Amino acid sequence: MSKVAQSERIHIAFIGKRNVGKSSLVNKFIGQDLVIVSETPGTTTDPVKKAMELLPFGPVVLIDTAGIDDEGELGEKRIDKTIKVISESDFAILVLDPQQNLTGYEIQLIERLKNLELPFLAVINKSELGINYELIEELKSYGINYYTVSCFTDEGIYELKEKVIRLLPTEEDLTLVGDLIKQHDVIVLVVPIDLGAPKGRLIMPQVQAIRESLDEDAIVVVAKDKELRAALSKLSDKPKLVVTDSQAIMRVTADVPDDIPLTTFSILMARYKGDLPEYVRGLKRIEELQNGDKVLIAEACSHHAQEDDIGKVKIPRWLRLHTKKNLDIDIINGHDFPSNLADYRLIVHCGGCMLTRKAMQMRIKQAKIIGIPIVNYGVAISYMHGAIPRALLPFSEAITEWDKIKK
Numbered sequence: 001m002s003k004v005a006q007s008e009r010i011h012i013a014f015i016g017k018r019n020v021g022k023s024s025l026v027n028k029f030i031g032q033d034l035v036i037v038s039e040t041p042g043t044t045t046d047p048v049k050k051a052m053e054l055l056p057f058g059p060v061v062l063i064d065t066a067g068i069d070d071e072g073e074l075g076e077k078r079i080d081k082t083i084k085v086i087s088e089s090d091f092a093i094l095v096l097d098p099q100q101n102l103t104g105y106e107i108q109l110i111e112r113l114k115n116l117e118l119p120f121l122a123v124i125n126k127s128e129l130g131i132n133y134e135l136i137e138e139l140k141s142y143g144i145n146y147y148t149v150s151c152f153t154d155e156g157i158y159e160l161k162e163k164v165i166r167l168l169p170t171e172e173d174l175t176l177v178g179d180l181i182k183q184h185d186v187i188v189l190v191v192p193i194d195l196g197a198p199k200g201r202l203i204m205p206q207v208q209a210i211r212e213s214l215d216e217d218a219i220v221v222v223a224k225d226k227e228l229r230a231a232l233s234k235l236s237d238k239p240k241l242v243v244t245d246s247q248a249i250m251r252v253t254a255d256v257p258d259d260i261p262l263t264t265f266s267i268l269m270a271r272y273k274g275d276l277p278e279y280v281r282g283l284k285r286i287e288e289l290q291n292g293d294k295v296l297i298a299e300a301c302s303h304h305a306q307e308d309d310i311g312k313v314k315i316p317r318w319l320r321l322h323t324k325k326n327l328d329i330d331i332i333n334g335h336d337f338p339s340n341l342a343d344y345r346l347i348v349h350c351g352g353c354m355l356t357r358k359a360m361q362m363r364i365k366q367a368k369i370i371g372i373p374i375v376n377y378g379v380a381i382s383y384m385h386g387a388i389p390r391a392l393l394p395f396s397e398a399i400t401e402w403d404k405i406k407k
């Protein structure tokens with residue numbers, strides 16, 4: 001199996017009521033009995049994820065979820081988890097039982113999927129039990145694509161897989177640096193090896209930038225920030241682009257001549273996974289913050305915090321220094337985005353490397369819906385260190401937004 005990071009894989013959620021055969025269908029996709037299947041309703045409690053190659057599409061993660069009609073207090077918690085899985089997925093399969101028509105649970109799910117603009121397909125499982133024409137008419141009235149299968153006889157399973165593969169969203173056009181360079185261009189990547197760097201390896205955006213550059217037949221030079229001047233002096237041609245870790249931006253800006261395009265890995269990630277123009281708009285709010293304003297610093301994973309941690313220590317410090325205001329800063333880690341977003345005047349989000357693009361987009365959407373400006377670490381750091389607009393210059397859509405907020 002290819003070593004594609006989970007967050008880079010397309011996520012497919014299998015959702016529906018209890019005992020409609022979600023786990024059986026997941027097993028049919030995988031081709032093995034990974035997920036426990038039982039006639040007892042509610043066997044699947046927490047979401048179960050399985051990474052696999054769905055050929056010829058490529059790497060995916062299948063997520064089996066708890067029944068949306070789960071009962072009791074614990075059931076409500078499971079339903080919350082299922083809703084969260086849906087909002088972080090790229091595609092959903094709504095599994096139905098031909099013995100029942102649509103219930104309020106499923107109708108709510110359908111509305112939620114439509115609100116999220118999440119592509120999905122209804123699958124009527126257990127076709128060996130007969131056809132429910134009323135259910136089919138209901139699905140048609142909602143304009144929903146449906147498919148009939150049997151996990152018991154395997155009828156329609158192969159065709160369903162083919163159908164899902166055709167419907168899965170592809171993100172072939174999205175690249176970190178692939179569209180910024182071409183064959184024989186030189187790209188310089190600045191990778192500080194400090195206490196915050198993971199031991200013995202590079203982080204995902206650095207690895208991805210190297211791989212994409214090689215795919216474009218470009219020439220990649222990787223240097224620590226301290227060696228950057230020496231690296232540049234040894235090049236006979238100017239590099240097409242210099243990309244640095246955000247935290248080294250001040251030093252790197254001083255070392256890279258103005259006629260060489262410069263940006264940061266965080267800004268590349270903002271463009272790749274987030275919404276760079278939206279983050280640039282979010283910078284305006286930094287200037288509008290007042291004493292007592294609440295700011296949310298959101299990290300999408302709970303990594304071990306360093307002494308001078310970027311999210312917990314440095315960004316709060318830089319924000320207070322830059323604004324000269326007494327800010328009320330909350331810091332959250334992990335996969336849960338708080339439900340009280342409206343309490344905040346600004347959200348400063350990490351790069352979200354552990355999130356799928358869909359999940360990151362959902363967070364941005366949530367902020368936009370309630371009108372809370374959002375910016376990511378890298379854009380905010382470059383701004384507070386005076387490296388904006390320079391670090392945005394390679395991206396016309398970001399510069400357009402910058403010009404608007406500076407008016």
Ligand code: SF4
Binds near residue numbers: 354
């Ligand atoms: S960028 Fe966010 S998701 Fe990635 S390691 Fe940092 S805190 Fe975790």
